Amino acid sequence: MKKQLRWLVFLSFWLVGSSAWAQGLDNTPIGSTTPSTGAFTNLQATGTFTLGGQTASSLSAIDNKNVKVSSDDSTPGFLNGKLVSGNGITLTENGGGGNETLSISAADKLTNKGDLLTHDGTNEANLPVGADGQVLTADSASPNGVKWEDGGATDENDGVDITFNRQFEYPSSSGNVPAVDLNGTNIYIDPTDPTVTIGGVSANVLFAGDIPNTNPVVQQVVTDLPPGLISGNYKLELTNTQGVSRLFIPLTETTFFDGSTWDSATLSAPWALSRHASVVFQNKIWIFGGHDGTTYTNDVWSSSNGVDWVSVATAGPIWNVRAYHTALVFIDPADSVEKMWILGGYAGTMYNDIWNSVDGVHWNQVTTSGTIWAGRHVHASVVHNGKMWVIGGQDGSGNFNDVWYSSDGVNWSEPVGTVPWSVRYGHSVLSFNNKLWLIGGNSPPRNNEVWSSSDDGVTWVSEVTDADWADRYYHTSVVYNGKMWVISGYTNYYPDVWHSSNGVDWAEATGTAPWVGRGNATSVVFGQKIWVMGGRDNTVTTLSDVWFTSE
Numbered sequence: 001m002k003k004q005l006r007w008l009v010f011l012s013f014w015l016v017g018s019s020a021w022a023q024g025l026d027n028t029p030i031g032s033t034t035p036s037t038g039a040f041t042n043l044q045a046t047g048t049f050t051l052g053g054q055t056a057s058s059l060s061a062i063d064n065k066n067v068k069v070s071s072d073d074s075t076p077g078f079l080n081g082k083l084v085s086g087n088g089i090t091l092t093e094n095g096g097g098g099n100e101t102l103s104i105s106a107a108d109k110l111t112n113k114g115d116l117l118t119h120d121g122t123n124e125a126n127l128p129v130g131a132d133g134q135v136l137t138a139d140s141a142s143p144n145g146v147k148w149e150d151g152g153a154t155d156e157n158d159g160v161d162i163t164f165n166r167q168f169e170y171p172s173s174s175g176n177v178p179a180v181d182l183n184g185t186n187i188y189i190d191p192t193d194p195t196v197t198i199g200g201v202s203a204n205v206l207f208a209g210d211i212p213n214t215n216p217v218v219q220q221v222v223t224d225l226p227p228g229l230i231s232g233n234y235k236l237e238l239t240n241t242q243g244v245s246r247l248f249i250p251l252t253e254t255t256f257f258d259g260s261t262w263d264s265a266t267l268s269a270p271w272a273l274s275r276h277a278s279v280v281f282q283n284k285i286w287i288f289g290g291h292d293g294t295t296y297t298n299d300v301w302s303s304s305n306g307v308d309w310v311s312v313a314t315a316g317p318i319w320n321v322r323a324y325h326t327a328l329v330f331i332d333p334a335d336s337v338e339k340m341w342i343l344g345g346y347a348g349t350m351y352n353d354i355w356n357s358v359d360g361v362h363w364n365q366v367t368t369s370g371t372i373w374a375g376r377h378v379h380a381s382v383v384h385n386g387k388m389w390v391i392g393g394q395d396g397s398g399n400f401n402d403v404w405y406s407s408d409g410v411n412w413s414e415p416v417g418t419v420p421w422s423v424r425y426g427h428s429v430l431s432f433n434n435k436l437w438l439i440g441g442n443s444p445p446r447n448n449e450v451w452s453s454s455d456d457g458v459t460w461v462s463e464v465t466d467a468d469w470a471d472r473y474y475h476t477s478v479v480y481n482g483k484m485w486v487i488s489g490y491t492n493y494y495p496d497v498w499h500s501s502n503g504v505d506w507a508e509a510t511g512t513a514p515w516v517g518r519g520n521a522t523s524v525v526f527g528q529k530i531w532v533m534g535g536r537d538n539t540v541t542t543l544s545d546v547w548f549t550s551e
Contacts, residue, residue, distance in 0.1 A: 159243025259509030426473030
């Protein structure tokens with residue numbers, strides 16, 4: 001295995017006293033008839049000497065100063081004693097014969113930040129500066145014995161094969177902790193088997209288990225980040241009965257936000273909307289339609305920072321004004337171009353039309369050539385397994401518990417199977433860990449159920465019938481930092497935020513977010529943050545604020 005070496009290099013020069021040297025003089029004159037300065041690397045003669053009143057064993061505190069050389073010297077222009085300093089010692093004789101005074105300095109070989117002085121077994125050598133993020137490793141094949149290498153996530157095939165690692169926040173029983181997620185083969189035998197050190201400090205194993213739906217089987221080990229390891233490249237070592245694996249991991253001071261604190265991007269966006277739809281597309285947040293407190297709209301807004309919003313002027317046909325519709329980002333197989341999609345909604349009429357756009361300006365209505373879901377609103381949509389999905393909702397006279405999917409937006413099908421969850425609307429749907437997830441909703445009554453399907457909606461599993469968060473609908477959900485998130489909603493309008501990595505165990509990030517509790521808001525993940533936008537509060541006031549997770 002290659003080991004990372006952290007080198008603390010001390011530049012020292014040793015002056016070794018000697019006596020009775022009968023020969024070996026290099027006859028290097030330093031008088032007025034020859035250059036008065038130079039690099040002298042093998043000066044030796046008879047006698048012993050001191051430098052600056054110090055014995056000739058150290059140059060401590062006399063570097064770059066004029067110092068007196070005391071010896072039994074009797075020949076002008078020569079030094080008595082023995083000076084073996086390696087390269088870089090510059091001497092200047094200030095007088096000849098007797099006890100000369102010299103200017104002596106150790107020429108600085110380390111001229112750049114990051115320079116290292118190494119030894120190749122015979123001579124000292126300067127190792128060039130490494131690039132940002134590289135680490136120093138031993139390498140017997142290198143003339144210097146060491147070399148700079150990229151500090152990426154790589155390991156060697158020694159029985160433990162780490163194929164992937166990441167930093168994230170782990171929801172343990174003691175609360176969220178910064179953690180490292182290691183995935184690979186032959187990683188663990190049982191949860192107590194692995195031992196992990198990061199930067200030479202022991203890390204606690206928070207979780208060990210198999211990762212489902214993988215072939216060959218891939219295991220997972222989650223460890224915390226030991227206190228004090230904030231940022232930089234660290235050597236991670238994982239050992240167990242299968243072997244030892246070492247790799248370098250870059251740590252950042254703040255990896256992901258835990259949802260406990262929020263900042264406002266703006267409290268007064270140029271729009272005030274609820275029951276709208278939002279996506280992230282081409283490095284912008286987009287908002288479509290909704291209700292402004294007075295009327296339905298088909299406005300299109302975009303922002304590259306959540307603060308400054310632009311009203312996008314549309315050209316040509318566009319979808320009718322509406323609310324309670326859904327929006328997705330999906331690659332159109334007709335031309336292999338990623339586009340924004342609008343599906344269904346309501347504005348006095350229940351819609352089942354489908355529109356897409358590549359720029360938010362020009363919109364194309366997608367014609368349907370076969371069966372399509374009935375017109376509806378307050379449904380949920382998601383992209384999962386290369387398909388668009390429309391799940392549940394309401395048509396004004398009743399609620400649905402149907403599931404529809406399409407790979408092109410034109411032809412829609414229902415999975416062959418029976419849906420065990422009740423009709424509902426105002427729920428949320430996510431794609432997470434290779435499963436479809438259905439969260440909450442109103443049947444009525446409203447509920448706090450969580451269902452999942454691992455076979456594209458054919459069969460559904462009840463993960464929990466009474467989640468830790470209160471029953472709700474018109475909430476909003478996202479996938480962020482390896483977890484599913486449930487945010488606010490119509491459940492007494494609590495300003496709460498919850499998350500789960502398995503759909504069963506839920507932890508509350510905060511129950512007192514600074515934004516007012518709301519329903520009919522939207523949320524997206526943008527710039528490694530969760531954003532919450534608009535909605536209605538418990539006074540039925542339409543909101544125009546934008547919030548994001550922060551430190």
